[in-house]
Every structure is written in C-alpha cells, then in structure tokens.
Amino acid sequence: MTKSELIAQLATANPHLRQPDVELIVGTIFDEISAALARGDRVELRGFGAFSAKQRDPRTGRNPRTGEAVEVAGKAVPYFKPGKELRERVNGGPLQAPKRAARGAAPAAE
Numbered sequence: 001m002t003k004s005e006l007i008a009q010l011a012t013a014n015p016h017l018r019q020p021d022v023e024l025i026v027g028t029i030f031d032e033i034s035a036a037l038a039r040g041d042r043v044e045l046r047g048f049g050a051f052s053a054k055q056r057d058p059r060t061g062r063n064p065r066t067g068e069a070v071e072v073a074g075k076a077v078p079y080f081k082p083g084k085e086l087r088e089r090v091n092g093g094p095l096q097a098p099k100r101a102a103r104g105a106a107p108a109a110e
Helices: 003-013 019-038 084-090
Strands: 043-045 049-056 059-062 069-072 075-082
Touching: 003 019, 019 043, 019 049, 075 084
Parallel strands: none
Antiparallel strands: 043 049, 049 075, 059 069
C-alpha cells in the first residue's frame, strides 16, 4: 500500500473528513515520527510497534568495482519492531479486542 492509497482508504472509511484533511493528518503523523527519530527519540504505537534509531559504528568497507578499502562513517538507521498484536494479525492468529481497563476501576486483586 502506498501513502496515496492509505489516504484514499482512510478518506473512504471516514466520509465526514475531507480528503485534504486526511492528507494533512497522515502527513503530520509521518512528519512527527520522522522528527522524533531524528532527535533520537523512540516512538511506540501500542498494538502496532515501535520505531527507533539504531547507531551503526564506523567501519571499513570495500568498493565492489575496484576492491579498494573505503572508510564508511558511523550513522543512525531507522528500525521498526512490530508489536504483538501486529505480529498475530500478520500471522493469521486470533484477533483479540484490545484490553482496556475501566475508568476508575481498581486493579484486580490476586
């Protein structure tokens, strides 16, 4: 699914929102995730997964054409770890409704 297909599907599923508004919402979400990763923050979306930036150390690589040694600088790369609910859904497991605590309810005693 492409970004434009996602926007079209969300606009269809939410007829009370105009397509330009859906585009703005999706763009804002992606921009905020990108900005958080650029700052070195972790972004966790419960039930979906977590985005983080992992550091790669500098290393010596090889130019594949000449075989010459090339220094490769260290860098941060985006990393995504899927959540349990997403893994279950992708693997065709049973879908369970998210567990939500009742407002004001005390935790169950064991």
